[in-house]
Structures are given as C-alpha cells and as structure tokens.
Amino acid sequence: MRELLEHVQSKYDGFQDIVHVAVNEEYASLDDVLQENDVVAFIPPVSGG
Numbered sequence: 001m002r003e004l005l006e007h008v009q010s011k012y013d014g015f016q017d018i019v020h021v022a023v024n025e026e027y028a029s030l031d032d033v034l035q036e037n038d039v040v041a042f043i044p045p046v047s048g049g
Helices: 002-011
Strands: 020-023 025-026 040-043
Touching: none
Parallel strands: none
Antiparallel strands: 020 025, 020 040
C-alpha cells in the first residue's frame, strides 16, 4: 500500500492531503499488502458543520 500511495503522490500534485485509504471498502493501513483485483479508494479530508 505504501508504494502505491507514494507513486500516486509523486504523479499528482496536492495528493499529499489524502488522509485515509480504503481497500475493498475497509480502511487500510500503509503496511497492508494489495492483492490482484483489490479496489482502492483514496479518501480526502472532509469537514462539516
């Protein structure tokens, strides 16, 4: 997971603001290992009031 996040951050300016990553609709840690056909979602910071 860490390698994927680093790759995306290097390609897309401002992507460092992402605070959470989900794999297959569950929060993931940077140490998780991705498997073939996993679905990854990058969750941006949000605020509400």
